[in-house]
Amino acid sequence: MGTLKLAVFLAYKSIFKGNRWSLLLILMVMSLSFANLLLTPSILSGVTDAIDRQRIDTTYGNIVIDPQHNEYSIARTRDIEEAVRRVPGVTGVSSRLTSSALFEYEWKLKDRPEDKGKSGTWRVVGIDPIHESEVTTIHRHIFDGTDLEPSDRDKILLGIEIAGGERSETAPFQTLQGARVGDTVRLTFPNGVQREYEIKGLFRARDIAVADHTAFVTRSEMASVLGRDVYSDRAHQMVVRLGDSGLEARAVEEIRALGFPVEVRTWHDYSGALSGVVSSFDIVASLISGIGLVVAGIVMFIVIYINVLHSRRHIGILRAIGIGRGAIIGSYLAQALFYSTLGIVVGGLLFGFGIQEYFARYPLDLAIGQVSLVLQPGTVVNAITGLVAAGIFAGLVPVLHITRQGIIHAIWGK
Amino acid sequence: MIEVRNLHKVYGRGPAATPALKGIALSVEQGEFVAIMGRSGSGKSTLLHILGLLDSPTQGEFRIQGTDMLRLSDTDEARYRLEEFGYVFQEFSLLPGMSVLENVYVPALGLGRNNGFKKRATELLRTVGLVDRMKHDPTELSGGEQQRAAVARALINRPKILFADEPTASLDLASARVVLDLFRRLNNELKLTIIMVTHEPDDAQYVDRVIWLKDGLIADDGPTASK
Numbered sequence: 001m002g003t004l005k006l007a008v009f010l011a012y013k014s015i016f017k018g019n020r021w022s023l024l025l026i027l028m029v030m031s032l033s034f035a036n037l038l039l040t041p042s043i044l045s046g047v048t049d050a051i052d053r054q055r056i057d058t059t060y061g062n063i064v065i066d067p068q069h070n071e072y073s074i075a076r077t078r079d080i081e082e083a084v085r086r087v088p089g090v091t092g093v094s095s096r097l098t099s100s101a102l103f104e105y106e107w108k109l110k111d112r113p114e115d116k117g118k119s120g121t122w123r124v125v126g127i128d129p130i131h132e133s134e135v136t137t138i139h140r141h142i143f144d145g146t147d148l149e150p151s152d153r154d155k156i157l158l159g160i161e162i163a164g165g166e167r168s169e170t171a172p173f174q175t176l177q178g179a180r181v182g183d184t185v186r187l188t189f190p191n192g193v194q195r196e197y198e199i200k201g202l203f204r205a206r207d208i209a210v211a212d213h214t215a216f217v218t219r220s221e222m223a224s225v226l227g228r229d230v231y232s233d234r235a236h237q238m239v240v241r242l243g244d245s246g247l248e249a250r251a252v253e254e255i256r257a258l259g260f261p262v263e264v265r266t267w268h269d270y271s272g273a274l275s276g277v278v279s280s281f282d283i284v285a286s287l288i289s290g291i292g293l294v295v296a297g298i299v300m301f302i303v304i305y306i307n308v309l310h311s312r313r314h315i316g317i318l319r320a321i322g323i324g325r326g327a328i329i330g331s332y333l334a335q336a337l338f339y340s341t342l343g344i345v346v347g348g349l350l351f352g353f354g355i356q357e358y359f360a361r362y363p364l365d366l367a368i369g370q371v372s373l374v375l376q377p378g379t380v381v382n383a384i385t386g387l388v389a390a391g392i393f394a395g396l397v398p399v400l401h402i403t404r405q406g407i408i409h410a411i412w413g414k
Numbered sequence: 415m416i417e418v419r420n421l422h423k424v425y426g427r428g429p430a431a432t433p434a435l436k437g438i439a440l441s442v443e444q445g446e447f448v449a450i451m452g453r454s455g456s457g458k459s460t461l462l463h464i465l466g467l468l469d470s471p472t473q474g475e476f477r478i479q480g481t482d483m484l485r486l487s488d489t490d491e492a493r494y495r496l497e498e499f500g501y502v503f504q505e506f507s508l509l510p511g512m513s514v515l516e517n518v519y520v521p522a523l524g525l526g527r528n529n530g531f532k533k534r535a536t537e538l539l540r541t542v543g544l545v546d547r548m549k550h551d552p553t554e555l556s557g558g559e560q561q562r563a564a565v566a567r568a569l570i571n572r573p574k575i576l577f578a579d580e581p582t583a584s585l586d587l588a589s590a591r592v593v594l595d596l597f598r599r600l601n602n603e604l605k606l607t608i609i610m611v612t613h614e615p616d617d618a619q620y621v622d623r624v625i626w627l628k629d630g631l632i633a634d635d636g637p638t639a640s641k
C-alpha cells in the first residue's frame with residue numbers, strides 16, 4: 001500500500017512539476033499517434049463501407065429474391081410483391097427481367113457489316129421505373145436526359161460505361177464511344193429479337209463494377225422481348241429495400257416464412273466475388289493499421305525513453321535514500337499509464353470532433369463514390385490496447401535498465 | 415557496531431583496472447563521529463559508498479551489529495538505506511519538482527506508515543533553520559540551505575548512521591560551519607553515529623576521530639585533540 005502511494009506521489013510530481021515542454025511533446029506524440037491509429041483503419045473501412053453501400057444502393061437493395069435453383073424465373077411476382085411489401089421494415093420491392101444483348105451504335109456508318117464498329121455486349125434489365133426507384137438509386141444518378149416512365153417502350157437508360165464518352169472510366173473501344181441522349185442504339189437479344197431504342201437518359205452511379213455497365217428498359221418492354229405470354233408476371237430477380245439495414249437477417253426470415261418457392265438472401269450472401277475483394281481489402285487494412293501501430297509505438301517509445309533516461313540521476317538518488325525498486329518502477333508505470341490515458345482522451349477528442357467531423361463535411365471523392373470515415377469498435381480497442389502497451393513498454397524498459405545499474409553509476413554516471 | 419575487514423575495491427577490469435581500496439580494516443562504535451580524510455583519489459568516497467550500501471566491494475568483510483552486509487538481498491539493502499542510514503552527498507541531491515518539505519518526507523513515504531511524517535519533517539526543517547523555506551522548490555535555495563535540507567531528509571526516518579561525503583565542499587565558510595555544528599549537535603543529543611568524508615583539515619575539530627586514507631589503505635586512525 002505504501003509502495004503504491006509513493007509511486008503515485010512520485011509520478012504525480014514528475015508529470016506536473018517536471019519539464020512542461022516534454023510533457024507537451026509526449027502528449028502530442030501520444031494523441032496524434034492515437035488519432036492516426038484510428039484514422040487509417042477508418043478510411044479503409046470507409047472505403048469498404050462505401051463499396052457495400054454502393055452495391056445496396058445501385059444493384060441489390062438489401063435483400064435479393066431469386067428463383068429456386070432449378071428454375072429460370074420467379075412466377076406470380078405480383079402476389080410475391082404484395083406479400084413482401086407487408087413485411088415489417090420493407091420500403092420497396094422491384095421485380096426485374098434480365099437479359100444480355102448485343103448493343104450497336106452508329107452501325108449504319110460501318111464500312112463492312114463484319115466490322116465490330118461501336119458495339120458490345122451488356123446486361124439489360126427490365127424494370128418498373130417506379131418500383132425500382134423505391135429500391136435502388138439509379139434514377140438519382142441520371143446526369144443527362146430523364147428517367148424511364150412505366151409506359152415507355154422504345155426508350156433505354158444507359159450506364160455511363162456502356163455509353164462511353166468523356167466521363168467514362170472504361171477504355172473507349174470497350175464502350176459505345178460516346179452515345180448521347182436522343183441517339184439510337186440497336187439491341188440484339190440472345191433469342192434473335194432485334195430492336196432499336198432511343199437513349200432516354202445516361203446515368204453514372206459510380207459503381208464501375210456492375211451498375212454503370214447496365215442498361216435499363218421497362219419491364220413490359222423486356223417481357224415483350226422475351227415472350228409476353230410467359231413473362232408478363234414473371235421476374236428473374238426481385239430486389240427488396242429495407243428502411244434500416246440492420247434488420248436484414250430478420251426480414252429474410254420473414255420473407256422465407258411467406259412460403260413462396262424462391263431463394264431469399266441478403267445482398268451480403270449474394271455477392272460472392274465482390275465480398276472476396278472486400279475481405280482481401282480488410283486484410284490490407286489490418287496490415288496497414290498494424291504497421292501504423294508499430295510506428296506509433298516506436299515513436300512513443302523513443303519520446304518516453306528519452307524522458308526516462310533524463311531521470312537517471314533522479315532514480316539513483318531515490319534508490320540511494322532507500323526507495324525500493326517497486327515504488328520507482330511503479331511510478332514510471334503510473335506515468336506511462338497517465339500519458340497513454342491522456343493521449344487516448346485528447347487523441348480521441350481530436351479524432352471525434354476534428355477529423356471525423358471534417359470527413360463528414362468533406363467526404364473523400366473517390367472513384368467508388370463518397371467515402372467518409374467509418375470507425376469500428378475493433379479499431380478503437382486495438383488502438384487503445386496498442387497505445388497503452390507501447391506506453392508501458394516505453395516507460396518500463398529504461399527504468400528496469402536503470403534500476404539494475406549501480407546506484408553510484410545512476411547518480412554520477414561513472 | 416560497524417566491522418570492516420580486508421576490504422578491497424577494484425574499479426574496472428583487465429589493464430584498465432584501478433585498485434581504489436587495498437585492504438581496509440576498521441570498526442566504528444555506535445555514537446562515534448568519524449571523519450575520513452586523505453588526498454584526492456585516496457579512496458574516501460569509495461569507502462563511504464561501500465559502508466553506505468551504495469556500492470559493493472570486490473572482496474572483504476563488512477558487518478553491522480553482526481549482520482553480514484555483503485549478503486543482503488536487494489530488498490534488505492534498500493531497507494537498510496531507508497531505515498538505518500541517512501545520506502548527505504557532496505553535490506546537492508534534492509529532487510527537483512518537489513518542494514523542500516516533500517523532499518524531506520519522501521523517505522517517510524517509503525516506510526509506508528502514516529506516522530505524522532509531515533509534522534516531523536516540519537520539525538526537522540525547523541531544526542536546520544529552513545522552516546520558512548519549506549514550500550520552495552530546492553532550486554530556489556542556496557547551496558548551504560540545500561545541504562541543510564538534505565540533512566533533514568537524511569534524518570526523517572531516525573537512522574542509526576549518517577553518511578556524509580564532503581557535505582561542506584561546495585559551501586562557503588559560514589554555511590559549512592552551520593552544517594558541521596548541526597552534525598555535532600545531532601551526534602551529542604541523539605547519539606547518532608556519523609561517518610563523514612572531508613578533505614578540510616579544519617573540519618577535524620568537530621569530530622571524535624579521524625581515519626586517514628592513503629592510496630587505498632588506512633595510514634592513520636585515532637582520536638582528535640578535541641576528544
Ligand SMILES: Nc1ncnc2c1ncn2[C@@H]1O[C@H](COP(=O)(O)OP(=O)(O)OP(=O)(O)O)[C@@H](O)[C@H]1O
Binds near residue numbers: 457459460
Ligand atoms: N567508477 C570508477 N571507475 C574507475 N575508477 C574509479 C571510479 N571511481 C573512483 N575511481 C578511482 O578510485 C580511486 C579512489 O576514488 P575515490 O572517489 O574514492 O577518491 P576520493 O578519495 O573520494 O577522492 P576525492 O577527494 O577527489 O573525492 C581514484 O583513483 C579514482 O580515480
Ligand SMILES: [Mg+2]
Binds near residue numbers: 459
Ligand atoms: Mg570523493
